[in-house]
Amino acid sequence: MSTAATEPASDRAKGDRTRGDKGEVLVDVQDLKVHFPIKRGIIFDKVVGHVYAVDGVDLQIRRGETYGLVGESGCGKSTLGRAILHLEESTEGTVTFDGQSLTDLGGEDLRKRRRDLQMVFQDPMGSLDPRQSVESLLVEGMKAHGIVGDAEAAMPRLKQLLSDVGLPAAALKKYPHEFSGGQRQRIGIARALSVDPELIVADEPVSALDVSVQAQVINLLADLQEEYGLTYLVIAHDLAVVRHISDRVGVMYLGGIVEESDAADLYANPLHPYTRALLSAVPVPDPDVEDTREQILLSGDLPSPANPPSGCRFHTRCPWRQESRCDDERPQLRLVEIDGTTGSHKVACHYAEQIASGEIQPHDVETQTEDKPKELREAEGDEVADDIPFT
Ligand SMILES: Nc1ncnc2c1ncn2[C@@H]1O[C@H](COP(=O)(O)OP(=O)(O)OP(=O)(O)O)[C@@H](O)[C@H]1O
Ligand code: SF4
Ligand SMILES: [Mg+2]
Numbered sequence: 001m002s003t004a005a006t007e008p009a010s011d012r013a014k015g016d017r018t019r020g021d022k023g024e025v026l027v028d029v030q031d032l033k034v035h036f037p038i039k040r041g042i043i044f045d046k047v048v049g050h051v052y053a054v055d056g057v058d059l060q061i062r063r064g065e066t067y068g069l070v071g072e073s074g075c076g077k078s079t080l081g082r083a084i085l086h087l088e089e090s091t092e093g094t095v096t097f098d099g100q101s102l103t104d105l106g107g108e109d110l111r112k113r114r115r116d117l118q119m120v121f122q123d124p125m126g127s128l129d130p131r132q133s134v135e136s137l138l139v140e141g142m143k144a145h146g147i148v149g150d151a152e153a154a155m156p157r158l159k160q161l162l163s164d165v166g167l168p169a170a171a172l173k174k175y176p177h178e179f180s181g182g183q184r185q186r187i188g189i190a191r192a193l194s195v196d197p198e199l200i201v202a203d204e205p206v207s208a209l210d211v212s213v214q215a216q217v218i219n220l221l222a223d224l225q226e227e228y229g230l231t232y233l234v235i236a237h238d239l240a241v242v243r244h245i246s247d248r249v250g251v252m253y254l255g256g257i258v259e260e261s262d263a264a265d266l267y268a269n270p271l272h273p274y275t276r277a278l279l280s281a282v283p284v285p286d287p288d289v290e291d292t293r294e295q296i297l298l299s300g301d302l303p304s305p306a307n308p309p310s311g312c313r314f315h316t317r318c319p320w321r322q323e324s325r326c327d328d329e330r331p332q333l334r335l336v337e338i339d340g341t342t343g344s345h346k347v348a349c350h351y352a353e354q355i356a357s358g359e360i361q362p363h364d365v366e367t368q369t370e371d372k373p374k375e376l377r378e379a380e381g382d383e384v385a386d387d388i389p390f391t
Contacts, residue, residue: 019198022062025060027231030058031092033057033091034088036053051306052308054083055254056255056256057255058257059080059257059260065232068246068248069242070237070250075302076305077252084233085119090103097199118197118199120188121188124181124187127188134187135172161194167186182209199231200233204237206241207237214241218241218244218245243263249262249266251275253274254309258274258314269341272349273314273320273362310330312327315327320351321363331348333347338353
């Protein structure tokens with residue numbers, strides 16, 4: 001029996017694994033791109049375009065922090081999270097974890113590294129095999145990584161894990177369908193913790209749960225972070241969900257990060273027009289504040305990531321858009337110095353300073369139609385009329 005088998009998971013986290021210094025960069029993402037090919041044709045798979053799901057992301061996650069990643073459905077959050085964990089092949093760019101490049105890692109080296117990189121999914125029912133008991137679900141990863149030899153040896157650790165996520169030891173013999181949604185997510189979290197990881201990517205961890213249990217699961221994640229010395233990337237489409245758990249927040253729009261800062265700074269001083277629109281949609285409990293606060297309604301849908309707008313990707317919906325720079329030049333995510341913000345606030349907008357000072361005022365947005373190539377529309381399933389020549 002290995003020593004690890006008799007130790008509670010939390011002791012292992014605090015004890016026999018060497019963690020680096022809190023605050024140092026644990027995950028370093030540089031110019032990451034994930035482009036999915038769009039194929040068409042029955043015999044020959046002809047590539048007719050690409051979905052630019054992640055398109056040039058720079059991101060650093062520091063050891064021990066929670067980085068909240070938010071954005072509309074389809075903007076590339078899950079793809080980015082999966083690419084960081086090397087569950088998705090990247091098209092370009094690099095991901096470095098604890099000083100080691102994950103991008104070129106494969107085979108046994110990657111398998112060993114996987115222990116450090118775990119995921120908690122949105123749909124706990126879909127991510128837990130209904131035919132496996134909780135014991136079997138939890139022991140699987142521990143055996144695969146050689147942490148324990150068999151279920152008996154794992155028992156003290158399994159009981160500790162369940163206790164840490166707020167479930168009784170009796171849960172071990174039960175199956176996923178016997179639990180409520182919130183309890184199933186606790187099992188999903190215990191499974192991620194079972195191999196004592198360093199980084200957990202939690203992809204919409206509470207969005208499938210009743211509002212009444214969402215806060216409990218978020219609080220549990222916060223408690224476990226302290227106890228296990230974890231680093232989190234928490235993905236959500238709702239800024240309110242990541243608000244209280246995040247140290248820093250990144251806002252994503254069509255494959256890129258458009259704003260990033262300390263959480264409190266982002267909520268107090270949103271600088272990018274997209275962030276301002278997102279925040280203006282979050283209700284405020286105080287009726288006086290609610291009546292007077294900025295309301296920005298975004299016109300139009302999120303453009304297709306298969307055919308992103310030129311220049312600033314937000315220019316088709318931006319009330320502050322300026323000709324012609326916004327249409328032609330893609331703004332880089334850059335540090336800004338604006339009164340009231342911290343020195344680490346980054347924004348990808350050419351006119352962040354002028355918008356913040358009021359020098360540039362919002363205006364009506366004309367709805368712009370997408371000029372998509374015919375092949376791409378066909379591949380995406382849109383109805384395409386044949387070109388009929390005028391007679
Ligand atoms: N395997 C794939 N092949 C082709 N396109 C994909 C694939 N996975 C994702 N996409 C597309 O990439 C884009 C980004 O998807 P992704 O799931 O990362 O978005 P998301 O921000 O997580 O959205 P949601 O909030 O709905 O979960 C979407 O247009 C999606 O349809
Ligand atoms: S760069 Fe232009 S279009 Fe983009 S967010 Fe800034 S003002 Fe709006
Ligand atoms: Mg997603």
